[in-house]
Amino acid sequence: MTVRPTLPPSSSCLPAQPLAGRCVVTTRPAGQAAGLLSALAALGAEPLNFPVIGIQACDPAPLRGLDLAAFELAFFVSANAVAQTLAVRPRADWPATLRVATVGPASARALEEQGFAQVIAPTTGFDSEAVLALPEFSADALAGRQVLILRGEGGRELLAETLRLRGAQVSSLDCYRRVCAALDPAPLVARFERGELAALVFSASEGLRFFLEIASTAGRAMLAALPCFAPHPRICAALQAAGAACPILTTPGDAGIAASIAANLSDPSV
Structure with a gap:
Protein backbone atom coordinates (compact mmCIF):
# COMPACT_ATOMS: atom_id res chain seq x y z
CA MET A 1 0.00 0.00 0.00
CA THR A 2 1.28 3.45 -0.90
CA VAL A 3 0.40 5.92 1.82
CA ARG A 4 1.93 9.35 2.01
CA PRO A 5 3.16 9.95 5.57
CA THR A 6 2.10 13.16 7.20
CA LEU A 7 4.62 15.97 7.18
CA PRO A 8 5.80 17.14 10.60
CA PRO A 9 3.22 19.75 11.68
CA SER A 10 5.77 22.30 12.89
CA SER A 11 4.00 25.57 13.60
CA SER A 12 7.30 27.45 13.30
CA CYS A 13 7.41 26.61 9.58
CA LEU A 14 3.82 27.57 8.79
CA PRO A 15 2.04 30.92 8.46
CA ALA A 16 -0.46 31.86 11.18
CA GLN A 17 -3.39 30.86 8.93
CA PRO A 18 -1.92 28.07 6.76
CA LEU A 19 -5.36 26.86 5.65
CA ALA A 20 -6.80 30.28 4.80
CA GLY A 21 -9.28 30.00 1.94
CA ARG A 22 -9.24 26.18 1.95
CA CYS A 23 -12.48 24.22 2.32
CA VAL A 24 -11.71 21.00 4.20
CA VAL A 25 -14.53 18.44 4.27
CA THR A 26 -14.89 16.17 7.31
CA THR A 27 -17.25 13.19 7.54
CA ARG A 28 -17.97 12.67 11.23
CA PRO A 29 -21.46 12.05 12.65
CA ALA A 30 -23.59 15.13 13.30
CA GLY A 31 -22.77 16.56 16.71
CA GLN A 32 -19.36 14.87 16.90
CA ALA A 33 -17.25 17.05 14.63
CA ALA A 34 -17.04 20.27 16.68
CA GLY A 35 -13.51 19.67 17.97
CA LEU A 36 -12.04 18.96 14.54
CA LEU A 37 -13.99 21.78 12.89
CA SER A 38 -12.70 24.22 15.52
CA ALA A 39 -9.12 23.01 15.08
CA LEU A 40 -9.36 23.49 11.31
CA ALA A 41 -10.98 26.92 11.65
CA ALA A 42 -8.20 28.03 14.01
CA LEU A 43 -5.76 27.40 11.15
CA GLY A 44 -7.84 29.49 8.77
CA ALA A 45 -9.77 26.74 6.99
CA GLU A 46 -13.40 26.81 5.96
CA PRO A 47 -14.38 23.52 7.63
CA LEU A 48 -17.41 21.71 6.25
CA ASN A 49 -18.83 18.61 7.92
CA PHE A 50 -20.64 16.17 5.65
CA PRO A 51 -22.01 13.81 8.35
CA VAL A 52 -22.27 10.54 6.47
CA ILE A 53 -22.56 8.35 9.59
CA GLY A 54 -25.81 8.20 11.54
CA ILE A 55 -25.85 6.73 15.07
CA CYS A 180 -25.75 5.62 6.40
CA ALA A 181 -27.14 9.11 6.92
CA ALA A 182 -29.81 10.52 4.61
CA LEU A 183 -27.89 13.32 2.90
CA ASP A 184 -28.25 15.16 -0.38
CA PRO A 185 -24.81 15.09 -2.02
CA ALA A 186 -25.69 17.69 -4.68
CA PRO A 187 -24.39 20.79 -2.84
CA LEU A 188 -21.09 19.08 -2.02
CA VAL A 189 -20.69 17.74 -5.56
CA ALA A 190 -21.41 21.20 -6.98
CA ARG A 191 -18.66 22.72 -4.83
CA PHE A 192 -16.27 20.00 -5.95
CA GLU A 193 -17.07 20.63 -9.61
CA ARG A 194 -16.43 24.36 -9.08
CA GLY A 195 -13.00 23.53 -7.63
CA GLU A 196 -13.88 24.82 -4.16
CA LEU A 197 -12.87 21.78 -2.09
CA ALA A 198 -9.30 21.38 -0.83
CA ALA A 199 -9.33 18.06 1.01
CA LEU A 200 -11.40 15.23 2.47
CA VAL A 201 -10.98 13.82 5.99
CA PHE A 202 -12.18 10.36 7.04
CA SER A 203 -12.11 9.39 10.72
CA ALA A 204 -13.64 5.91 10.27
CA SER A 205 -13.75 3.25 7.57
CA GLU A 206 -17.56 3.22 7.81
CA GLY A 207 -17.48 6.92 6.97
CA LEU A 208 -15.72 6.17 3.71
CA ARG A 209 -18.18 3.41 2.83
CA PHE A 210 -21.19 5.62 3.53
CA PHE A 211 -19.60 8.57 1.69
CA LEU A 212 -19.40 6.43 -1.45
CA GLU A 213 -22.97 5.16 -0.99
CA ILE A 214 -24.19 8.76 -0.79
CA ALA A 215 -21.98 10.46 -3.39
CA SER A 216 -21.53 7.45 -5.72
CA THR A 217 -19.55 8.20 -8.90
CA ALA A 218 -18.93 11.81 -7.89
CA GLY A 219 -17.59 10.57 -4.56
CA ARG A 220 -15.05 8.36 -6.30
CA ALA A 221 -14.03 11.30 -8.45
CA MET A 222 -13.44 13.34 -5.29
CA LEU A 223 -11.29 10.57 -3.80
CA ALA A 224 -9.18 10.48 -6.96
CA ALA A 225 -8.79 14.25 -7.27
CA LEU A 226 -8.48 15.56 -3.70
CA PRO A 227 -5.97 14.91 -0.92
CA CYS A 228 -7.59 12.40 1.45
CA PHE A 229 -6.53 12.41 5.11
CA ALA A 230 -7.09 9.76 7.79
CA PRO A 231 -5.69 9.23 11.30
CA HIS A 232 -5.25 5.45 11.09
CA PRO A 233 -3.50 3.09 8.64
CA ARG A 234 -6.64 0.92 8.32
CA ILE A 235 -8.62 3.88 7.01
CA CYS A 236 -5.79 4.78 4.63
CA ALA A 237 -5.84 1.21 3.30
CA ALA A 238 -9.60 1.47 2.73
CA LEU A 239 -9.12 4.80 0.98
CA GLN A 240 -6.54 3.38 -1.38
CA ALA A 241 -8.75 0.37 -2.15
CA ALA A 242 -11.58 2.79 -2.97
CA GLY A 243 -9.46 4.69 -5.47
CA ALA A 244 -7.84 7.52 -3.50
CA ALA A 245 -4.69 8.50 -5.36
CA CYS A 246 -2.49 8.72 -2.27
CA PRO A 247 -4.06 8.65 1.20
CA ILE A 248 -2.26 10.77 3.78
CA LEU A 249 -1.84 9.41 7.32
CA THR A 250 -2.23 12.13 9.93
CA THR A 251 -1.25 12.51 13.54
CA PRO A 252 -4.18 11.33 15.72
CA GLY A 253 -6.45 13.68 17.67
CA ASP A 254 -8.31 16.75 16.43
CA ALA A 255 -5.37 19.13 16.78
CA GLY A 256 -3.01 16.59 15.23
CA ILE A 257 -5.29 15.96 12.25
CA ALA A 258 -5.69 19.69 11.60
CA ALA A 259 -1.97 20.37 11.94
CA SER A 260 -1.12 17.49 9.62
CA ILE A 261 -3.55 18.78 6.99
CA ALA A 262 -2.06 22.27 7.27
CA ALA A 263 1.48 20.94 6.90
CA ASN A 264 0.62 18.84 3.86
CA LEU A 265 -1.53 21.41 2.06
CA SER A 266 1.22 23.99 2.58
CA ASP A 267 3.60 21.65 0.75
CA PRO A 268 3.74 22.61 -2.96
CA SER A 269 3.93 18.95 -3.98
CA VAL A 270 0.44 18.21 -2.62
Missing part, protein backbone atom coordinates in the same frame (compact mmCIF):
# COMPACT_ATOMS: atom_id res chain seq x y z
CA GLN A 56 -28.82 4.66 16.25
CA ALA A 57 -29.31 3.15 19.68
CA CYS A 58 -29.70 -0.62 19.95
CA ASP A 59 -32.47 -2.25 22.01
CA PRO A 60 -31.83 -0.94 25.56
CA ALA A 61 -33.37 -3.97 27.32
CA PRO A 62 -30.15 -6.05 27.58
CA LEU A 63 -28.25 -3.07 28.99
CA ARG A 64 -31.03 -2.24 31.45
CA GLY A 65 -31.00 -5.82 32.72
CA LEU A 66 -27.22 -6.06 33.05
CA ASP A 67 -25.78 -6.66 36.54
CA LEU A 68 -22.93 -4.14 36.48
CA ALA A 69 -21.71 -5.34 39.88
CA ALA A 70 -20.72 -8.65 38.24
CA PHE A 71 -17.89 -6.94 36.31
CA GLU A 72 -14.49 -5.66 37.36
CA LEU A 73 -13.62 -3.70 34.20
CA ALA A 74 -15.86 -2.00 31.62
CA PHE A 75 -14.37 -0.98 28.30
CA PHE A 76 -16.10 1.61 26.08
CA VAL A 77 -15.01 1.38 22.46
CA SER A 78 -15.85 5.01 21.58
CA ALA A 79 -17.52 8.24 22.64
CA ASN A 80 -20.67 6.88 20.99
CA ALA A 81 -20.55 3.88 23.30
CA VAL A 82 -20.25 6.21 26.28
CA ALA A 83 -23.20 8.36 25.21
CA GLN A 84 -25.51 5.46 24.34
CA THR A 85 -24.64 3.42 27.43
CA LEU A 86 -24.97 6.27 29.92
CA ALA A 87 -28.29 7.29 28.38
CA VAL A 88 -29.64 3.92 29.57
CA ARG A 89 -27.51 3.29 32.66
CA PRO A 90 -26.62 6.64 34.28
CA ARG A 91 -23.52 7.17 36.39
CA ALA A 92 -25.38 6.40 39.62
CA ASP A 93 -25.88 2.78 38.45
CA TRP A 94 -22.16 2.07 38.26
CA PRO A 95 -20.44 0.45 41.27
CA ALA A 96 -17.42 2.31 42.64
CA THR A 97 -15.37 -0.89 42.30
CA LEU A 98 -15.98 -1.15 38.54
CA ARG A 99 -13.01 0.35 36.69
CA VAL A 100 -13.58 1.94 33.29
CA ALA A 101 -11.35 2.07 30.23
CA THR A 102 -11.56 3.35 26.69
CA VAL A 103 -9.59 3.81 23.51
CA GLY A 104 -8.69 7.48 23.22
CA PRO A 105 -8.91 11.07 24.48
CA ALA A 106 -12.39 11.91 23.13
CA SER A 107 -14.05 8.93 24.79
CA ALA A 108 -11.98 9.43 27.96
CA ARG A 109 -13.24 13.02 28.17
CA ALA A 110 -16.79 11.78 27.63
CA LEU A 111 -16.42 9.39 30.57
CA GLU A 112 -14.90 12.08 32.78
CA GLU A 113 -17.75 14.44 31.92
CA GLN A 114 -20.14 11.72 33.14
CA GLY A 115 -18.34 11.64 36.49
CA PHE A 116 -15.91 8.73 36.05
CA ALA A 117 -12.45 9.26 37.54
CA GLN A 118 -9.18 7.47 36.77
CA VAL A 119 -10.21 6.40 33.27
CA ILE A 120 -7.76 3.90 31.75
CA ALA A 121 -6.79 4.88 28.19
CA PRO A 122 -3.69 4.84 25.97
CA THR A 123 -1.85 8.10 25.44
CA THR A 124 -0.83 7.17 21.88
CA GLY A 125 -2.18 4.88 19.18
CA PHE A 126 -5.88 5.14 20.09
CA ASP A 127 -6.88 1.70 18.79
CA SER A 128 -7.34 -1.84 20.10
CA GLU A 129 -3.65 -2.59 19.67
CA ALA A 130 -2.69 0.38 21.85
CA VAL A 131 -5.21 -0.67 24.51
CA LEU A 132 -3.87 -4.22 24.55
CA ALA A 133 -0.35 -2.86 25.16
CA LEU A 134 -1.42 -1.20 28.42
CA PRO A 135 -0.30 -2.94 31.63
CA GLU A 136 -3.93 -2.97 32.85
CA PHE A 137 -4.75 -5.26 29.91
CA SER A 138 -1.92 -7.74 30.40
CA ALA A 139 -2.57 -11.41 31.11
CA ASP A 140 -1.33 -10.95 34.68
CA ALA A 141 -3.79 -8.11 35.26
CA LEU A 142 -6.85 -9.73 33.66
CA ALA A 143 -6.62 -13.49 34.15
CA GLY A 144 -9.90 -14.63 35.68
CA ARG A 145 -11.40 -11.10 35.67
CA GLN A 146 -14.90 -10.27 34.42
CA VAL A 147 -14.67 -7.71 31.59
CA LEU A 148 -17.56 -5.93 29.87
CA ILE A 149 -17.07 -4.45 26.39
CA LEU A 150 -19.61 -1.81 25.32
CA ARG A 151 -19.42 -1.35 21.58
CA GLY A 152 -21.05 -0.59 18.26
CA GLU A 153 -22.75 -3.30 16.25
CA GLY A 154 -20.34 -5.05 13.90
CA GLY A 155 -17.17 -3.75 15.57
CA ARG A 156 -13.77 -5.41 15.57
CA GLU A 157 -13.35 -8.60 17.61
CA LEU A 158 -9.61 -8.22 18.24
CA LEU A 159 -9.97 -6.82 21.76
CA ALA A 160 -12.48 -9.41 22.98
CA GLU A 161 -10.62 -12.32 21.40
CA THR A 162 -7.25 -11.25 22.80
CA LEU A 163 -8.61 -10.66 26.30
CA ARG A 164 -10.12 -14.15 26.30
CA LEU A 165 -6.74 -15.58 25.29
CA ARG A 166 -5.25 -13.69 28.23
CA GLY A 167 -7.66 -15.40 30.61
CA ALA A 168 -10.38 -12.79 31.04
CA GLN A 169 -14.07 -13.65 31.11
CA VAL A 170 -15.42 -11.30 28.44
CA SER A 171 -18.99 -10.18 27.77
CA SER A 172 -19.73 -7.88 24.82
CA LEU A 173 -22.84 -5.75 24.44
CA ASP A 174 -23.86 -3.80 21.33
CA CYS A 175 -25.26 -0.44 22.42
CA TYR A 176 -25.40 1.41 19.08
CA ARG A 177 -25.22 0.88 15.35
CA ARG A 178 -23.79 3.01 12.56
CA VAL A 179 -26.08 3.68 9.61
